[in-house]
Amino acid sequence: MQNNIIDGKAIAKEIKSELKQAISDIKDAGISPRIVIVQIGDDRGSEIYAKSLVSSSDKLGIICDYHRFHYDTPPAEVYDKMKQFAIDPGVHGIIIQRPVKQPHSEEYLASLLPPEKDIDCMNPYSMGLLALGKPKMLPCTPAAIMELLKRSQVETSGRRAAIVGRSNVVGKPLFMLLSTKGDGDATVTMCHTKTKDLAAVLREMEIVISACGSPGLITGDMLSSGCVVIDAGINQVEDKIVGDVDFDSAVRKASLITPVPGGVGPVTRVMLFNNLIKAVVTQLKPS
Numbered sequence: 001m002q003n004n005i006i007d008g009k010a011i012a013k014e015i016k017s018e019l020k021q022a023i024s025d026i027k028d029a030g031i032s033p034r035i036v037i038v039q040i041g042d043d044r045g046s047e048i049y050a051k052s053l054v055s056s057s058d059k060l061g062i063i064c065d066y067h068r069f070h071y072d073t074p075p076a077e078v079y080d081k082m083k084q085f086a087i088d089p090g091v092h093g094i095i096i097q098r099p100v101k102q103p104h105s106e107e108y109l110a111s112l113l114p115p116e117k118d119i120d121c122m123n124p125y126s127m128g129l130l131a132l133g134k135p136k137m138l139p140c141t142p143a144a145i146m147e148l149l150k151r152s153q154v155e156t157s158g159r160r161a162a163i164v165g166r167s168n169v170v171g172k173p174l175f176m177l178l179s180t181k182g183d184g185d186a187t188v189t190m191c192h193t194k195t196k197d198l199a200a201v202l203r204e205m206e207i208v209i210s211a212c213g214s215p216g217l218i219t220g221d222m223l224s225s226g227c228v229v230i231d232a233g234i235n236q237v238e239d240k241i242v243g244d245v246d247f248d249s250a251v252r253k254a255s256l257i258t259p260v261p262g263g264v265g266p267v268t269r270v271m272l273f274n275n276l277i278k279a280v281v282t283q284l285k286p287s
Contacts (some may be wrong), residue, residue, distance in 0.1 A: 004251065006152050006230075006258045012266035015147070015209050015274065016060065022277045025066055033280050034063040035119070035272075036085050039097040040078060040104050041071045045234075046097040049269075053095075056269055062276065075104050080190075082112045092283060093119035093276040098169070116282050119275035121173065129174055132256035133180055136282070137275045142174040144267035145209060145230050146184070152256055155209070157185035162205040164244065165212035168194045170232055174209065198222065220249030229257040232264045 003026030021157055034056060037050050050066055057064035069078050084089050094117050100106035110122040118126045121139040123172055129135050138146075150157060161178055165171040171190060178184035186207065191198055199222040210218055211232035223229065234242030251257050258264055 002251065004256050006148055006256055006263060008148065008258060008263040008266045009154070011148060011151050012270045015267070015270045016018075019060065019144070019270070019273055019277060026277070026280055027061065029284075031280060031284065032063055032090075033093075033276055034065070034091050035093045035095070035276055036091050037064065037066045037079075037097060038082065038085075038096055038109075039067070040069045040073070042068075043097070043099060046099070050097055052269060053272065056273070062273065071101065071104070078104060079108065079112065082109060084253060086112055086114050086117065089283075090116065092280045093117050093272075095120045095272065096122060115182070117279055119272055119279055127168070127173070130176055133176075133237055137278065138271070139169065139173045140271045140275065141170045141211070141232055141264065141268045142177050143271045143274075144264055145170075145174060145232060146177055147271065148230060148264065148267055149207075149228070149257065152228075154256065158206065159186050159206045159207065160189070160204060161186040161207035162189045162191055162202055164191045164202075164208070164210040164218065166190055167211065170211035174211070212244055214244050215242050216246045218245050218250065219246045220251075220253045223250060223253045225253055226255045227253065229254045230264065231258050231260050233260065234265065237265070274283060 003044060023033060037053060038066060039046050039050055052065055054064045094113055096109050096181050100109060113123045115123055115126050115136050119137055121127060121137045126137060149264055156178060163171050163174055175188050175190050178186045179188045191201055195201060202222045203224050207228045208223060209230040213233055213235060215235040215237050229245055231243035231245040235242050241261050
């Protein structure tokens with residue numbers, strides 16, 4: 001591997017090693033950490049991600065229940081099940097797989113998540129706490145990106161950073177994390193489909209993070225020499241998974257860059273378990 005490529009798999013392995021001790025301590029206290037995954041429909045990408053979480057849970061010694069509902073399942077039946085998970089003291093973390101399509105409501109499902117079990121920060125209350133700089137949990141992909149920057153010794157304070165993509169899942173929460181006083185402290189520009197002359201904007205940046213779902217959108221000639229590039233895009237092109245960044249041209253300009261796959265993805269998955277451990281500890285504290 002080239003020395004300017006950030007190895008997400010190695011960083012994820014490092015974090016997993018740290019989590020194993022925390023999980024062992026929790027089990028010694030007589031608690032079995034348990035996560036519930038809820039998926040509605042048969043989206044292939046969601047299924048692959050859920051199964052990877054099940055596999056990782058097994059390796060970490062975490063109980064993982066994977067519940068799949070058909071799209072034709074009455075919404076009330078799914079909502080009732082969610083309410084059961086919410087009050088079950090043996091369930092410590094719940095995630096809802098996207099996409100959630102009508103007649104099921106992602107917003108309503110998210111509202112049923114207790115903040116202390118909302119390990120991917122989907123509940124509007126959880127997002128509100130994040131906006132106030134007082135999060136209970138961090139959304140997993142933005143948290144993974146911050147962890148990649150930190151463990152790669154990338155200084156964000158005072159630096160110019162651009163986020164390409166304004167989704168509620170990655171772009172907006174990442175904007176908040178990168179600009180938080182005393183944490184990210186970066187000067188952040190959010191780019192999107194209405195941004196004029198994206199290349200001109202990105203050439204002014206020291207850190208470029210993409211999460212817009214547009215394969216190969218960002219090319220090397222759009223980047224400043226020596227910038228840090230984090231590619232959180234996951235796109236299927238024919239039989240390959242590629243990012244939003246044209247890796248072959250960008251790797252020659254960047255001082256550090258994440259590959260796809262093998263960059264943000266592995267760390268995102270492990271940050272979910274990091275949140276689960278936080279959730280267990282929170283729920284053990286006396287109210």
